[in-house]
Amino acid sequence: MDLYGGPTRCLLVQTKFSDFSFWNYQDVCDIVGARYPAAPLGLLTVAGLFPQHWIFKLIDENVEPLLDEHLLWADIVCTGGMLPQQKSMLEFIRRAHNLDRTVVVGGPDPTSQPGLYSEADFLVLGEGEITIPLFLKDLRDGKTSGMYQSEERANMLESVIPRYDLIRFRDYIMIGMQFIRGCPFNCEFCDVIELFGRTPRFKTNEQILKELQSLYDLGYRGHIDMVDDNFIGNKKKVKELLREIKSWTKSRKYPFFFTTEASVNLADDDELLQLMQDCDFRYVFLGIETPENDTLLFNQKNQNVNKPVADAVNKILSYGMVSNGGYIVGFDSESRNIATNMINSIQESGICMAMIGLLYALPRTQLTRRLEAEGRLFHLLAKNVSATDIDQTTSGINFATLIPRSEIFKNYAEILKTVYTPANYYRRVIYTALKIRPKYRHKPSFSTWLIYMRSFLRVCRKVGFSKETGLHYWRMFFTVITRNPMGIEAGVNLAAMFIHFQKQKKYIVQNITESLKEMETINEHEFNERMTGHSI
Ligand code: B12
Numbered sequence: 001m002d003l004y005g006g007p008t009r010c011l012l013v014q015t016k017f018s019d020f021s022f023w024n025y026q027d028v029c030d031i032v033g034a035r036y037p038a039a040p041l042g043l044l045t046v047a048g049l050f051p052q053h054w055i056f057k058l059i060d061e062n063v064e065p066l067l068d069e070h071l072l073w074a075d076i077v078c079t080g081g082m083l084p085q086q087k088s089m090l091e092f093i094r095r096a097h098n099l100d101r102t103v104v105v106g107g108p109d110p111t112s113q114p115g116l117y118s119e120a121d122f123l124v125l126g127e128g129e130i131t132i133p134l135f136l137k138d139l140r141d142g143k144t145s146g147m148y149q150s151e152e153r154a155n156m157l158e159s160v161i162p163r164y165d166l167i168r169f170r171d172y173i174m175i176g177m178q179f180i181r182g183c184p185f186n187c188e189f190c191d192v193i194e195l196f197g198r199t200p201r202f203k204t205n206e207q208i209l210k211e212l213q214s215l216y217d218l219g220y221r222g223h224i225d226m227v228d229d230n231f232i233g234n235k236k237k238v239k240e241l242l243r244e245i246k247s248w249t250k251s252r253k254y255p256f257f258f259t260t261e262a263s264v265n266l267a268d269d270d271e272l273l274q275l276m277q278d279c280d281f282r283y284v285f286l287g288i289e290t291p292e293n294d295t296l297l298f299n300q301k302n303q304n305v306n307k308p309v310a311d312a313v314n315k316i317l318s319y320g321m322v323s324n325g326g327y328i329v330g331f332d333s334e335s336r337n338i339a340t341n342m343i344n345s346i347q348e349s350g351i352c353m354a355m356i357g358l359l360y361a362l363p364r365t366q367l368t369r370r371l372e373a374e375g376r377l378f379h380l381l382a383k384n385v386s387a388t389d390i391d392q393t394t395s396g397i398n399f400a401t402l403i404p405r406s407e408i409f410k411n412y413a414e415i416l417k418t419v420y421t422p423a424n425y426y427r428r429v430i431y432t433a434l435k436i437r438p439k440y441r442h443k444p445s446f447s448t449w450l451i452y453m454r455s456f457l458r459v460c461r462k463v464g465f466s467k468e469t470g471l472h473y474w475r476m477f478f479t480v481i482t483r484n485p486m487g488i489e490a491g492v493n494l495a496a497m498f499i500h501f502q503k504q505k506k507y508i509v510q511n512i513t514e515s516l517k518e519m520e521t522i523n524e525h526e527f528n529e530r531m532t533g534h535s536i
């Protein structure tokens with residue numbers, strides 16, 4: 001069969017993420033009537049890069065089950081994803097092969113560890129913009145397998161509009177959009193700079209406006225997540241873009257609001273903050289990693305050194321945006337007081353959504369290379385380091401540590417237990433909701449407003465009548481509504497997120513406690529030798 005030229009039926013499958021991931025806030029999805037937080041932007045982009053005479057179907061296993069009839073419908077089946085999807089992607093390949101389908105695989109984890117995916121017929125690694133044409137050429141020539149990779153970086157000016165038409169918007173809380181690839185910084189543990197390089201590459205403003213317009217024309221309204229690793233990696237460019245978005249969105253009566261990721265130096269630039277507020281940015285994820293300057297320096301995260309997080313968060317709140325924070329425990333240079341330092345830093349800054357993970361040496365990073373050279377990298381998977389099960393909140397520390405492993409786990413459990421008590425969490429919610437000065441521009445349609453109202457009532461019922469959180473919720477609610485009513489939306493949203501965080505905390509703490517018990521029965525030195533495969 002001519003797979004290239006004919007009306008090829010192409011099935012794209014986003015395989016399952018763990019239900020227990022920090023990022024899989026299912027309870028919040030239930031409250032707002034969605035099925036999964038984020039749409040699969042990678043596969044939507046891949047569909048845009050494939051021949052447009054093909055017929056596409058996209059199944060997201062996080063939203064609906066993948067049936068054999070879906071696979072049997074297709075001439076060619078594709079998947080791609082990240083480390084926590086490794087297990088589900090490998091299962092997918094086997095399942096598709098059992099039904100005699102041709103399987104194409106790509107995305108970040110196959111790119112980092114292609115050897116693990118050798119069962120796939122076609123391995124299309126790296127940036128699809130570069131390697132998909134190579135794969136298509138072979139397909140046209142009748143080849144039935146191949147592996148494609150390239151050192152070349154994609155020219156973002158040639159990137160396509162993702163095929164947003166392949167998803168049902170109502171299944172997701174947010175839809176992703178990408179402006180930049182690559183990051184100028186050099187954090188030792190980061191794989192983004194390995195996958196995408198250190199020279200940020202941008203789409204043009206016109207390209208982004210076209211993508212916005214395509215979502216607008218498809219009838220989408222609401223939350224867009226700019227998935228850039230550091231949206232403000234080039235402040236001049238991003239300001240130009242924001243000016244364009246500002247007039248585009250204003251002339252369409254603000255159909256969208258935005259979230260993104262940025263470095264802490266966002267807080268140094270009032271003009272940028274103002275532009276973000278004008279476009280209706282509401283949440284920013286800050287890669288804080290650790291409150292300890294020595295450790296930041298050790299990790300080459302110099303851009304965060306001597307940047308008081310609390311001040312930055314405060315400033316960002318004054319422009320109507322809530323900061324979320326990413327933190328990591330288990331760095332070599334970490335002080336023995338890390339638990340206290342991190343707890344204090346989180347409480348002081350008022351960051352509610354703190355994603356606290358254990359350091360995981362990702363494949364192909366500077367960190368992994370150093371640990372390998374020092375003979376400390378694990379070659380076996382410890383029970384708690386099965387990164388494919390979940391994310392680095394439970395996996396991580398896949399190396400012999402300098403301070404005792406058990407101490408790192410204890411610190412980690414203590415941090416989570418403390419910052420996610422209802423009292424401490426709600427203290428941060430009140431702080432945030434009292435300080436925030438939002439000027440939300442996007443106004444929901446009447447039907448969406450009814451959904452918001454229903455969601456609000458569900459939060460009041462679920463959180464307000466819970467034994468653990470009821471009192472905290474109503475105290476927060478009345479404090480904020482009387483003292484800073486415009487902060488109530490943020491307050492209620494953050495209260496809803498706590499349903500997920502509380503469950504997730506219990507899951508992780510239980511997991512870590514089991515690992516600690518196991519650690520007590522073994523000699524750590526022997527354990528490290530077994531895991532690294534040699535004496536240390
Ligand atoms: C947005 C994002 C998220 C979002 C949304 C994810 C989603 N469902 O869309 C959230 C915040 C939920 C998230 C969470 C996590 N993420 Co994340 N995330 C990203 C980020 C910043 C952008 C991803 C994106 O949309 N890119 C834009 C699209 C267009 O690019 P793409 O997906 O890579 O697809 C391109 C190619 O890979 C290829 N391709 C992709 N799929 C396929 C399939 C086929 C068949 C083919 C041919 C090609 C192909 O073609 C595309 C066009 O070039 C990346 C970093 C980055 N810059 O890419 C990290 C990244 C993917 N995340 C990563 C990780 C580790 C995680 C977490 C485990 C922890 C974390 N770092 O936060 C969690 C786990 C999530 C979970 N649910 O369990 C790693 C993956 C590392 C790896 N080796 O697998 C990355 C690379 C960065 C990092 N170090 O944090 N993430």
Ligand code: SF4
Nearest residue numbers: 183185186187190229
């Ligand atoms: S700032 Fe973020 S994306 Fe850039 S190198 Fe550091 S961790 Fe990676």
